[in-house]
């Protein structure tokens with residue numbers, strides 16, 4: 611459904627826009643129907659920039675984004691409208707998505723005017739109640755209220771309901787639960803699970819590894835704008851290969867294990883992987899001469915800058931992720 615290939619974003623910064631900030635580098639990933647893919651990385655790793663490019667809120671600098679095979683990086687007005695019927699985003703702060711001086715209903719009315727001008731009042735009401743039901747909200751509890759009269763979780767559900775009114779196929783969920791309290795978080799996560807069960811594809815943007823683990827089928831680990839590892843959630847979480855992924859995982863508290871157990875496991879893994887770069891080893895095993903491939907202008911991997919270390923489990927160069935260049939020049 612959604613395919614991103616070698617996506618790049620350079621922001622112009624500085625007073626006169628003379629400096630470049632390379633926020634997203636050669637990122638490739640895909641999201642299929644009925645699948646949750648988590649984009650995980652620390653603050654500043656480029657997650658939101660990718661989400662915004664998918665939502666056409668930002669232009670990319672290079673690479674491609676296709677939806678069902680159609681390039682969506684350059685859309686005209688009408689094509690953009692059609693795209694937004696299928697792809698919608700929900701963001702971190704639900705309060706800032708509503709105008710505090712209007713009742714929440716206004717958000718739905720705006721949508722109705724833009725997309726459903728010919729739908730009768732009764733039919734619209736039915737459709738709205740159905741969408742609210744899908745996110746477990748009672749119309750009587752939420753409609754007719756001002757944003758400050760509702761909780762963050764209720765507002766976030768209203769935004770998801772708004773997206774559902776368009777029969778979307780892909781939801782970009784950017785840190786949508788970071789501002790919610792623990793019990794509401796689980797409700798919203800479970801809701802995402804239900805929506806996925808109904809065939810929705812979800813690109814779930816988070817800095818929180820445990821959330822990524824909870825909801826997603828596949829994870830993409832991002833570091834300084836670059837994908838360093840990606841694969842099935844269980845594969846990446848059970849056998850993290852890239853040092854950055856391992857650092858991220860080691861920093862998550864485990865309720866079921868003592869700190870000593872986690873440390874022992876991590877030092878055994880570090881010893882196993884010490885001094886090795888699985889990226890280069892895998893390429894060597896595939897009999898590829900890195901230098902020759904690069905000189906020929908080829909991408910020396912199955913994916914941009916990644917090798918498939920195990921089926922579906924991709925890893926990048928261990929050193930390129932840091933600011934230093936890859937010693938093999940890839």
Ligand SMILES: Nc1ncnc2c1ncn2[C@@H]1O[C@H](COP(=O)(O)OP(=O)(O)OP(=O)(O)O)[C@@H](O)[C@H]1O
Pocket residue numbers: 621622623631633651652653654655656657658659660817
């Ligand atoms: N409009 C902009 N102009 C210039 N630089 C930007 C702009 N937006 C983001 N950046 C920079 O691009 C990099 C990636 O930012 P981005 O917001 O995508 O990261 P993120 O992983 O989503 O972080 P967070 O989790 O904190 O939102 C950061 O260094 C950020 O400062």
